[in-house]
Amino acid sequence: MRLIVFTDLDGTLLDHSDYSHDAAQPALDALQEHKIPLILASSKTAAEILPLHQELGLGDWPIIAENGAARIAPGAAETDRAAYARLREILATLPDDLRAPFRGFGDMSDAEVAEITGLPPAAAALARQRNFSEPGLWQGPPERLDAFLAALKAHGVTARRGGRFLTLSFGGTKAQQMAGIMADLGANTAIALGDAPNDVEMLEQADHGVIIRNDHGKGIPTLPGETAGRITRSAQPGPEGWNTAMLALLDRLGMNGRAK
Template structure:
């Protein structure tokens, strides 16, 4: 008689702004009961966001996600807590609160230098987040001043506020591609980074999970914006949360659920659709 097949392991990959966090207020309390249920079930909830490591260190504590990895800056940065670290693969000396940090793609200094060169060469109009006065960042994002300072502490991507037309944006995107750089659109800013995205960072983390656990997980992803398309296409089950923005989001996925509600209410709707019966 053979042993019964063990139940599958689940990993939940979630965008933050406009998804788990309300687009305007950054409130996440509607999702709090489900975050607790997932934690009690041993299902990691992994933030996949444009936010920086500095922003995420505090936010992870608030959300109760200190034991799970995170993907920051749209896939440019991965943070590994101790239980996700490999004895021989993670000898990175950068150790912040027990985390090992993996930086994928391009270095922030290279990005900023190239952006300055391209702006002068192409004559296009945009401003980097790092160039904006703190009070303007607060006005654009709704963040507090301390949170805005953390948002500027980039390691592998640079948000820009585009102030030119669509034709100039196409030229800018093509010039970035010549430098092996990419441009993705978030809810408020465009983001310039190396040849990385949220989906490839998820693939990296899933491979790490398999290496450590010896089994493939069932993956669930939730997001609301154009920069979440690669996230949603990288997972087994996807949730496109109704957006509070005007940007078109097209996702091709055989197991896609689109929510009726936005923000954390839509997040809960998507989680209940895919995991409601499993965790009943």
């Protein structure tokens, strides 16, 4: 068995409130002991993910950034912002009654993003260094959201809902990037963990999926994979649930989940 673990970050490996992963350390140690690749898959930018990637000692394992819009090798500079600029131009063409209620990161200052996300100002600045996608908040009437999404779709823009934000992009999903990484690394078994709707495809595609309990959003409805037994749910939220579920899965797959 050649196993790879794919994980969402906010609300999954990272605590929703303080972005700590301390509670998941025993399972993280077990993955390193067994030399199992851990792939960070997030709506965050590469600039945001790379410091955590380095802190966790993940070496050359690739990163899935901006909700699956890009797969990035550590150390590769992402300086081309053409896709993001085009996305912002499309937003500018929308009628005022559709454009005004959507407030994206490009409409906010670093301080505003810090206040909304709870990130420190420096981290909020990294969150605004976008190359492929635009997260934001829909602040208009719910019945107008469909019209907003339809107008974007006419320009080739898709929208995916995460734990906090509605994220716009020109496509690409965590599941698509996961399939590419599995092929590149010659793996045949995938574990995926996530807590929000934008993780559903990744969870369903994995051999073993874990829905991490989400106490701060809509979470994930019952999935077909749960009925089939491929997907389970954690009893605890965030990194605590991540840790318990990962250790249990490693044991189930015939590995000693706890690091020696």
